[in-house]
Amino acid sequence: MLNVDSLNQYYGGSHILRNLGFEAKLGEVTVVLGRNGVGKTTLLKSLMGVVPVKSGLVGLDGKDITRATPYERVRAGVGYVPQGREIFGRLTVEDNLRMGLASKPGGTPIPAELFELFPVLKQMLQRRGGDLSGGQQQQLAIARALAAGPKLLLLDEPTEGIQPSIIKDIGRVIRMLADRKTMAIVLVEQYYDFAAELADQYLVMERGEVVAQGRGKDMEADGVRQRMSI
Numbered sequence: 001m002l003n004v005d006s007l008n009q010y011y012g013g014s015h016i017l018r019n020l021g022f023e024a025k026l027g028e029v030t031v032v033l034g035r036n037g038v039g040k041t042t043l044l045k046s047l048m049g050v051v052p053v054k055s056g057l058v059g060l061d062g063k064d065i066t067r068a069t070p071y072e073r074v075r076a077g078v079g080y081v082p083q084g085r086e087i088f089g090r091l092t093v094e095d096n097l098r099m100g101l102a103s104k105p106g107g108t109p110i111p112a113e114l115f116e117l118f119p120v121l122k123q124m125l126q127r128r129g130g131d132l133s134g135g136q137q138q139q140l141a142i143a144r145a146l147a148a149g150p151k152l153l154l155l156d157e158p159t160e161g162i163q164p165s166i167i168k169d170i171g172r173v174i175r176m177l178a179d180r181k182t183m184a185i186v187l188v189e190q191y192y193d194f195a196a197e198l199a200d201q202y203l204v205m206e207r208g209e210v211v212a213q214g215r216g217k218d219m220e221a222d223g224v225r226q227r228m229s230i
Helices: 040-048 070-076 093-099 113-117 119-123 134-146 164-179 192-198 224-229
Strands: 002-011 014-024 029-033 055-060 078-081 152-156 184-188 201-206 209-215
Touching (some): 002 040, 014 040, 014 184, 014 201, 014 209, 029 164, 040 078, 040 184, 070 078, 078 134, 113 134, 134 152, 134 164, 164 192, 192 224
Parallel strands (some): 029 201, 152 184
Antiparallel strands (some): 002 014, 002 055, 201 209
């Protein structure tokens, strides 16, 4: 579903992503691990088109989207949950979800499935997003990204600052979405146990490069936990 080849990105004179390449397959969770500052968030922003890539290729479902704008990528089937959630705090839960439908024709209903995945959102439809707990806001951010029915879902550290019970709920939803074989999921994560539980494929980044990769079931044997703790 996603093909990334020889991706390079700079901030000023700093070379942030260095000839980075990988594939994310339909029905799989590809987990991207690495310490702070190695380029994980920059990678997702580049895949979403929030920052233009210097060179390289981003392909989605066989189409080159390297130079596409963020809204064109949404229309092509990319959903993005940024680090820090970035919901609209003054808008209601319902209006936040409708923002996820901005690429659809006017009057498109909010998919009922979102409330099956995150029942708490149905109870809080008229509550302002800023009044929700951190975990509820994260569920709202994920639901907003899912509203348009993406082929590729990008998640940037969805466990950050979230209580354990909601982390479990989010993990359950991610696994369920992957198992349906209707989308590819790229998950940037610092929490090793959460990542290992969900990973079909893992990538470890250091200094803007992929330095290790493999199947999720082999993470422990491959020493990924030790690499993360260094």
